[in-house]
Amino acid sequence: MPNQVPLVSYLVLGDDPHLIAHECTNCKARFFDRRNGCAKCFGTEFKDVSLPKEGKVRAFSIVHSAAPGIKVPFVASVIECGTTRVSANIINVDPKPENLKLGMKVKLATYVLGKDEVGTEAIGFGFEPA
Amino acid sequence: MASENLYILGIHMTKFGKYPNRDLIDLAAEAAQGAFKDGGVTMGDMNILAAGNLRGTGRIGQPLQKQIGQTGIPVYNVTNACATGATAMRVVMMAIKAGEADMGLAVGSEKLAGVGLLTGANVKADGKTWTPEGRFDAVSATDGRIGTETMPGVFAQIGMEYGSRYGEVSFETFAKISEKNHYHSTLNPLAAYQKRMSLEEIMKDVMVAYPNTRPMCSANTDGAAATVIVSEKKLRTLSKAQQDRAVKIAASVLTTDPWEDGCQVLANVNTCTREAAKQAYAQAGVGPKDIRLIELHDCFATAELVHYDNLMLCDEGAAVEHFNSGATWREGRQPVNVSGGLESKGHPIAATGIANVWEIATHLRGEAGPRQIEGAKIGMTHVIGLGNTCAIHILQK
Numbered sequence: 001m002p003n004q005v006p007l008v009s010y011l012v013l014g015d016d017p018h019l020i021a022h023e024c025t026n027c028k029a030r031f032f033d034r035r036n037g038c039a040k041c042f043g044t045e046f047k048d049v050s051l052p053k054e055g056k057v058r059a060f061s062i063v064h065s066a067a068p069g070i071k072v073p074f075v076a077s078v079i080e081c082g083t084t085r086v087s088a089n090i091i092n093v094d095p096k097p098e099n100l101k102l103g104m105k106v107k108l109a110t111y112v113l114g115k116d117e118v119g120t121e122a123i124g125f126g127f128e129p130a
Numbered sequence: 131m132a133s134e135n136l137y138i139l140g141i142h143m144t145k146f147g148k149y150p151n152r153d154l155i156d157l158a159a160e161a162a163q164g165a166f167k168d169g170g171v172t173m174g175d176m177n178i179l180a181a182g183n184l185r186g187t188g189r190i191g192q193p194l195q196k197q198i199g200q201t202g203i204p205v206y207n208v209t210n211a212c213a214t215g216a217t218a219m220r221v222v223m224m225a226i227k228a229g230e231a232d233m234g235l236a237v238g239s240e241k242l243a244g245v246g247l248l249t250g251a252n253v254k255a256d257g258k259t260w261t262p263e264g265r266f267d268a269v270s271a272t273d274g275r276i277g278t279e280t281m282p283g284v285f286a287q288i289g290m291e292y293g294s295r296y297g298e299v300s301f302e303t304f305a306k307i308s309e310k311n312h313y314h315s316t317l318n319p320l321a322a323y324q325k326r327m328s329l330e331e332i333m334k335d336v337m338v339a340y341p342n343t344r345p346m347c348s349a350n351t352d353g354a355a356a357t358v359i360v361s362e363k364k365l366r367t368l369s370k371a372q373q374d375r376a377v378k379i380a381a382s383v384l385t386t387d388p389w390e391d392g393c394q395v396l397a398n399v400n401t402c403t404r405e406a407a408k409q410a411y412a413q414a415g416v417g418p419k420d421i422r423l424i425e426l427h428d429c430f431a432t433a434e435l436v437h438y439d440n441l442m443l444c445d446e447g448a449a450v451e452h453f454n455s456g457a458t459w460r461e462g463r464q465p466v467n468v469s470g471g472l473e474s475k476g477h478p479i480a481a482t483g484i485a486n487v488w489e490i491a492t493h494l495r496g497e498a499g500p501r502q503i504e505g506a507k508i509g510m511t512h513v514i515g516l517g518n519t520c521a522i523h524i525l526q527k
């Protein structure tokens with residue numbers, strides 16, 4: 001199996017790919033990016049927590065124009081994984097309004113995004129209908 | 131809050147549209163000189179200049195002075211996303227309230243005609259080997275792979291998210307909002323597009339980001355707007371004609387989005403708007419029902435809907451019912467975006483927050499001609515700067 005790297009560091013690869021969030025140890029606010037502090041309580045200590053791999057669609061848009069290299073149309077969405085909202089594409093679905101529904105159940109899926117010059121695969125993620 | 135009242139003394143906007151042969155300064159100068167003429171004053175009367183521009187040099191104040199008058203006054207160059215123009219107004223107001231000025235000019239100018247899709251910054255070229263970069267350690271571009279940063283897609287989701295909270299909103303409902311605004315534009319000679327569009331035409335037009343088709347998106351145009359703001363004390367020294375046309379700024383509020391679950395995943399334009407509206411109603415001593423007409427930030431049809439609720443024009447969760455009641459059409463109880471809104475008037479970003487004020491002030495002065503809303507004594511303007519900022523002004527005559 002080729003070497004793999006995740007598209008972003010909050011995607012954890014391995015036998016059981018999943019997403020993690022950086023949770024404020026004081027107020028439990030969750031974030032995905034590198035943090036300088038907590039936007040809710042101003043604390044500066046965080047721990048990583050795993051998110052459920054299943055969620056439901058809170059918002060979506062079928063996007064028909066995008067930066068070069070991105071295949072359109074695609075489905076941009078906000079997924080609720082438990083109580084944590086995640087930005088993701090809905091994948092493995094024909095991107096038409098009739099195939100998408102607010103509240104629909106989805107689950108995390110990963111895919112190979114591409115290979116670099118030394119053959120390392122970058123792994124992306126999305127959510128697919130559950 | 132300082133007690134002295136502030137007034138719009140003069141205000142002007144250029145027609146929004148395409149100006150291939152005129153630059154940011156030409157447009158800003160037309161707006162500024164128009165505002166001076168409207169207010170019966172000159173550059174020599176200004177004690178402060180706040181100049182807004184987002185996507186050009188972002189520093190147009192001094193170049194503008196060099197065309198319309200170099201008097202040595204302080205200049206503040208302002209950028210605050212789509213709230214840039216409204217922020218420039220607030221800079222002038224804060225200077226007056228602080229006692230550093232008694233009259234000042236706020237101007238916003240933008241060249242956007244022909245600019246394509248406005249995307250986020252997270253576009254990254256792939257290197258020879260995957261290299262983590264940025265706050266997410268991304269090895270490649272994330273825009274389009276992890277959701278979208280394009281404005282039509284972001285605001286589409288903001289509209290859909292409203293549906294998640296209060297019941298699904300149909301594509302047709304969003305499209306009808308656009309139908310209303312395009313209908314309104316037919317009476318506004320300063321709008322970039324003045325074409326009435328049928329619901330069917332809107333729904334069958336090019337899909338940009340479902341449920342927003344092209345006519346449901348704000349139009350990228352050129353344009354500028356400017357206003358002269360004056361203290362009440364100074365106003366009382368001016369002529370009766372000037373005093374008679376002055377429009378009171380009953381409230382001026384700027385907020386940002388307070389932290390809430392999910393607010394860093396999908397832009398939250400709701401919390402900052404609701405809070406700004408609350409503060410503005412309190413400052414002006416009025417309630418939503420007292421507002422005769424509203425210019426709100428319909429950067430996309432999906433956005434207009436959520437702001438009916440955020441501005442408390444309807445009961446919580448009742449934005450669709452409110453729209454379906456006909457209240458927000460120009461013939462309705464409380465018209466919204468009689469200018470045609472950003473979808474047809476155009477959205478030259480830095481000019482927008484002042485152009486909205488121009489629209490309301492023109493109705494309050496009874497000078498809106500064929501599109502005049504009768505009995506307009508109190509009106510409201512609202513802009514959103516994605517990221518997020520909300521600015522609200524309540525004007526009173």
Ligand SMILES: [Zn+2]
Pocket residue numbers: 024025026027028029038039040041042043
């Ligand atoms: Zn915290």
